[in-house]
Amino acid sequence: MSGLALFFIAPLVFMFVSSLKPSGQVMSDSNSVRALLPVGDISLDNYSAVFDRVPVGQFLFNSVLITVFIVVGGLxxxxxxxxxxxxLEWxxxxxxxxxxxxxxxxxxxxIAVPLVYWVSMLPTLVMEGGVLKYDFGWLNSYHVQIVPFIANAFAVFLFTQYFSTIPKSLDEAARIDGASWFMIYRKLIVPLSGPAFAxxxxxxxxxxWNQYLWPLMTVQKEELRPVMIGMQYFFQLNPEWGEVMAYxxxxxxxxxxxxxxxQRAFVSSIAATGVKG
Incomplete structure (x- = not known):
């Protein structure tokens, strides 16, 4: 298990260690064990250079905003x-x-290309001269990066499987006490399903967080782009691998x-969804 863990951790160690080295040293150390060791010319210069090359703060803000809305809405x-x-029986x-x-x-x-067409035809509200007006097209916006990804088939499947393990006798008792279905969901099922939600x-x-293709197709304004799009800023002309690793x-x-x-809730949920009844 330790050997397997090291195998999977090695790329992360290489990434973090290389982010502290100049690009030339990253390339020269890549053929030896030095690639995994913080030796040589170590500094934080690559991190400061990243902020000079791309608007990291804006990209991080965009990704956090988009991800939070997708996760909360999706849950x-x-x-x-x-x-x-x-x-429910229906x-x-x-x-x-x-x-x-x-x-x-x-x-x-x-479905990416057809979806781009449809979102470009959807109505939206825009502010012109202090007045809200209807327009068409969701391109170059936050909601085009959020709304299409809230509903998720695998998440529905996982919730369905996990909720099926909870005895339905609890629903019957709650219905007898006058609880609505939404109250059963909110006060009974949700508190019992923490691992599934996690x-x-x-x-x-x-x-x-890792969206790349979709924002690349639908967002052209730099101030609306997420962090993954920032990767292409580092591969113009000669890539500086130290800065790439820092980013x-x-x-x-x-x-x-x-x-x-x-992680604890994640593991327990995977174990629970594999057992029915």
């Missing part, structure tokens, strides 16, 4: 869908659930923090 929408599919429930699962086999790249939060956070280190830290904060 609510997908958990409500999972509740309806697992706890005609066509199996068909709807099957269609949702079937969408998992469709790669996002196959898992979906992580699995939603990762793709939301990737900066945008990787939030991912590690989120995973470490929720």
């Amino acid at each position: 609510f929408v997908n958990s409500m869908a999972g509740f309806a599919l697992s706890r 005609r066509g429930r199996g068909l709807v659930f099957g269609i949702i699962i079937a969408t998992l086999i469709v790669p996002f790249e196959t 898992t979906v939060a992580i699995l939603t956070f990762l793709p939301a 990737t280190s900066m945008i990787t830290i939030p991912v590690l923090v989120v995973f470490l904060a929720f």
Whole structure:
């Protein structure tokens, strides 16, 4: 297990260590174990150079804003869908659930271009001369990076499976006491499903934070772009690999923090969703 852990940790160690070295030293050390050791000309110059090359603060703000809205909105929408599919009895429930699962086999790249067309035709509100007016097109906006990713088929599947493990006798007792279905969801199911919510939060956070193709296609304004688009700023002419490693280190830290904060709930949820009944 320790050897396997080292195998997966090695790229991260290489990234963080290389971010402290000049580009020339990164290349020269790459053929030896020195690539994983903080030796040689060590400094934080690459990190300061990153801020000179790209608007890191704006990119980080955009990614945090987009990711928070996707995660929070996704937890609510997908958990409500999972509740309806697992706890309520209604005609066509199996068909709807099957269609949702079937969408998992469709790669996002196959629907990206049609989706760009549709979002470019959606109505929106714009401010002109202090007056709100209707216009068309969601391109170059925050909501075009948020709304299409709130509903998630895998999150609905995970919530449905986890909610199915909770005894339905609790619902019957709550209904007898006069509770509505939404009250059962809010006061009974949600408090009992912390691991599932933590898992979906992580699995939603990762793709939301790592978005590259979609904002590249829909956002041309620099002040609205997320952190991953900033990577292309470093590959013009001759890449400075020390700065590249510094930038990737900066945008990787939030991912590690989120995973470490929720790893216990993540593991317990994966174990629970694998057991039915």
